[in-house]
Amino acid sequence: MRHGSYRFVASFLAIPLALYAIFVISPFVQAFYYSLTDWTGISPKFKFVGLDNFKTLAHDSVFKQAVGHNLILLIGLPLITIFLALVFAYLLNVGGRANAAGVQGVRGNGFYKLAFFLPQVLSVPVIAVIWATVMTSTDTGLLNSVTKKIGLGTSEYLADPNIALYCVMWVLIWGSVGFYLVLFNAAMSGIPKDIFEAAIIDGAGRLATFFRITLPLLWDTIQTSWVYLAILALDAYALVAVMTAGPGGPDNSTYVMGLAIADNGFQYGRAGYASAMGVVLFFLTLIIAAVMLRATRRERIEF
Amino acid sequence: MTTPDNLSRRLFLQHAAVGTLLATGGSALLSACASGGSDDENTGGGGADKTAENPFGVKESDPLDVVIFKGGYGDDYAKAHEELYKKKFPGTTVKHAGITDITPQLQPRFNGGNPPDVIDNSGASALPSSTLATSGQLADLTQLFDAPSIDDANKKVSDTIEPITLEAAQLGGKPLLLNYVLTVYAIWYNKKLFDEKGWAPAKTWTEFLALCEEIKKAGIAPLAHQGKHPYYIAQVVMDMAVKHGGHDVIKAIDELEPNAWKHPSIKLAAEALLELKGKGYIMQGTEGLDHIQSQTAWNQGKAAFIPSGSWLENEQKPVAPKDFLTTAAYTPLLDGAKLPVDCTQIAAGEPFIVPEKAKNKAGGLEFLRIMLSKEAAGKFTELTGSPTVVKGAGEGLKLSPGAASSGALLASGGENNWTTYYAAWYSTMDKPIRSVFGELAAARITSDEFMNRAQKIADDTAKDPKTKKQTRS
Numbered sequence: 127m128r129h130g131s132y133r134f135v136a137s138f139l140a141i142p143l144a145l146y147a148i149f150v151i152s153p154f155v156q157a158f159y160y161s162l163t164d165w166t167g168i169s170p171k172f173k174f175v176g177l178d179n180f181k182t183l184a185h186d187s188v189f190k191q192a193v194g195h196n197l198i199l200l201i202g203l204p205l206i207t208i209f210l211a212l213v214f215a216y217l218l219n220v221g222g223r224a225n226a227a228g229v230q231g232v233r234g235n236g237f238y239k240l241a242f243f244l245p246q247v248l249s250v251p252v253i254a255v256i257w258a259t260v261m262t263s264t265d266t267g268l269l270n271s272v273t274k275k276i277g278l279g280t281s282e283y284l285a286d287p288n289i290a291l292y293c294v295m296w297v298l299i300w301g302s303v304g305f306y307l308v309l310f311n312a313a314m315s316g317i318p319k320d321i322f323e324a325a326i327i328d329g330a331g332r333l334a335t336f337f338r339i340t341l342p343l344l345w346d347t348i349q350t351s352w353v354y355l356a357i358l359a360l361d362a363y364a365l366v367a368v369m370t371a372g373p374g375g376p377d378n379s380t381y382v383m384g385l386a387i388a389d390n391g392f393q394y395g396r397a398g399y400a401s402a403m404g405v406v407l408f409f410l411t412l413i414i415a416a417v418m419l420r421a422t423r424r425e426r427i428e429f
Numbered sequence: 430m431t432t433p434d435n436l437s438r439r440l441f442l443q444h445a446a447v448g449t450l451l452a453t454g455g456s457a458l459l460s461a462c463a464s465g466g467s468d469d470e471n472t473g474g475g476g477a478d479k480t481a482e483n484p485f486g487v488k489e490s491d492p493l494d495v496v497i498f499k500g501g502y503g504d505d506y507a508k509a510h511e512e513l514y515k516k517k518f519p520g521t522t523v524k525h526a527g528i529t530d531i532t533p534q535l536q537p538r539f540n541g542g543n544p545p546d547v548i549d550n551s552g553a554s555a556l557p558s559s560t561l562a563t564s565g566q567l568a569d570l571t572q573l574f575d576a577p578s579i580d581d582a583n584k585k586v587s588d589t590i591e592p593i594t595l596e597a598a599q600l601g602g603k604p605l606l607l608n609y610v611l612t613v614y615a616i617w618y619n620k621k622l623f624d625e626k627g628w629a630p631a632k633t634w635t636e637f638l639a640l641c642e643e644i645k646k647a648g649i650a651p652l653a654h655q656g657k658h659p660y661y662i663a664q665v666v667m668d669m670a671v672k673h674g675g676h677d678v679i680k681a682i683d684e685l686e687p688n689a690w691k692h693p694s695i696k697l698a699a700e701a702l703l704e705l706k707g708k709g710y711i712m713q714g715t716e717g718l719d720h721i722q723s724q725t726a727w728n729q730g731k732a733a734f735i736p737s738g739s740w741l742e743n744e745q746k747p748v749a750p751k752d753f754l755t756t757a758a759y760t761p762l763l764d765g766a767k768l769p770v771d772c773t774q775i776a777a778g779e780p781f782i783v784p785e786k787a788k789n790k791a792g793g794l795e796f797l798r799i800m801l802s803k804e805a806a807g808k809f810t811e812l813t814g815s816p817t818v819v820k821g822a823g824e825g826l827k828l829s830p831g832a833a834s835s836g837a838l839l840a841s842g843g844e845n846n847w848t849t850y851y852a853a854w855y856s857t858m859d860k861p862i863r864s865v866f867g868e869l870a871a872a873r874i875t876s877d878e879f880m881n882r883a884q885k886i887a888d889d890t891a892k893d894p895k896t897k898k899q900t901r902s
Contacts (some may be wrong), residue, residue: 164895166557166560166563166564167536167560168532168536168539168540168556168557168560168561168564168566169539169540169560169561169564169566170539170540170541170542171564188861262714262717262718262722263656263714263715263716263717263718264712264713264714264715264717264718264726265713265714266714267714270714282714282716282717283717284717285656285714285716285717285871287873370657371656371657371658371659371716371717371867372657372860372863372864372867374864375864375867376716376864376867376868376871376873377864377867377868377873378864389860392532392554393557393856393860394557394856394857395557395559395560395856396857396895
């Protein structure tokens, strides 16, 4: 009987696990293997070169630049996205009047939720094309003609190496805020309203309720969001590839690790070297996720 | 059935995972890697009697597998060529694929050892041909160029095509690529606009500056370029540099010679571009525009000149006004230039390859031989409006203003026309150099910084043990 139950349960899990092994585990294992070879990517023949790729990588100034850009995204993207999403979610939930019916969100919050969530429905290249058009570098560009009219002057946006990376970061934020807004909103509606009402009766202001009640009770959700956004910041490949000059320019100012991997693997014919970059990125992501989960651990509050 | 107590969740998952690995076959999993591994020699087709009519001994029954990059030229011309092939070998079947994502689709086939018989290896995701060449995956085209021509069996194929084709075919000392389309690079203007205003393209730098001033006063930007792809503006700088210093300037660059990028002619040309930017002769914001945006602005009359290749007219057909006369002009001569003004950069492009391990390699070579007949080449020009490397195949065809003017520039340049290969030969050098040209065009660096940075990239490429240095013939 015991033997039979193994087989019964295993039969359910075999197919999903097989798919996972073939399409997730096996590519990972292969990438680790190829990172130790001089594979060109388009030849069945290659040599084992040990750690040579990693040694070259340590002196690759372009890759170092790319890591730097990913780190800027890693700091800016989660901070700003979570801040904005929290503020908006809080306003939608408890931003309205407190009256006899209790604490309410702002009027029309369903509409706002939908509006904020909309970018999430669009695919990344569509978002990239839209924003590249909005931020056209000529004075007659969409955003430039508006800022010029209201006296704010013009900017070359993606053609200016000093701000191009921040333009890409802004689009990443714009595309993510909606999702985290809805996520936080759902988590907030899970907090019993009477807690807020009790606080208000005790004389707590909006800020105090936010910092003393909402934030601690949302901590788990925020922590998860932070890790997801960090992983997004370490990627950013698709936006950079579609929006920027080069891509990765001007003057490598928006070059990210994902782009370095694609360039080396598919254009320079250095798939082995690109795999080594992929391995570095893999461990970087793993370490950052682990550190973040550790550093932000708090006692869980049950309610 | 009850769940047995001693079957803990963790233990169970472990067992299931191991079971899965076994079920999918651990060894199969490891051998089914992305790099494949099958390296079986195959015969490469052929085997029939080799005659003047059938110099590669194609067996009529062997099927032919053709993959065409379906870009600006479409793939209708290839279907026409396949009809010619089928007419010659009625017993065969031709498998045709017109695609844009060459590398994603063909990479696994190369790695698996079953590549197609003919590939038009072009477009943004073309296979890196230098890498294919180093690993011996491309068929030697010597036998094609030495074979008798279809139009005249007394002539070799190599005598019926533009000489640049033979040089452009070289990769690692062997002819491996058949570049089929002849491209003329120029700066382009709207002849209708210029005639109305009484302007004409300038021959010297002083005249060019005066012309720019006049155009600027008329409220038009003298020059636009495709800033997101700085390779277009690079074409202007290099054309002025080569005309000033002669062909040796570009040959030294292509051969990765020390200090090739620090040639005085390159400095002059770089400073000329900086002068244009400094005097406000370059369209504001063009640094951030892609080719579609900038070329459309040029079609709308916002800019007078734009650099591009002879595909421009065809590319802009959907947006150009009906009476727009796309016309090719030469770049102006810097003082003390060695070459005359009426020559330009040309290139044999759209490389066709035959994989060494193709099942029907003989058929692939024969397909290329058919493409190099006047009938097939004329068909190409008729369908795409672009000239081919086949001599005299465009005779008698009615040409558009763009094609006629670039044809005239090609003819007037003659032996003085020049070409370059470094971007194709050294794939790791191409993109970084473009980026430096972008910085120069935006005037964020000086001409000296430009030369130093470009030279550093060239030196790094030369030092890299993985680089296979090439020499110009």
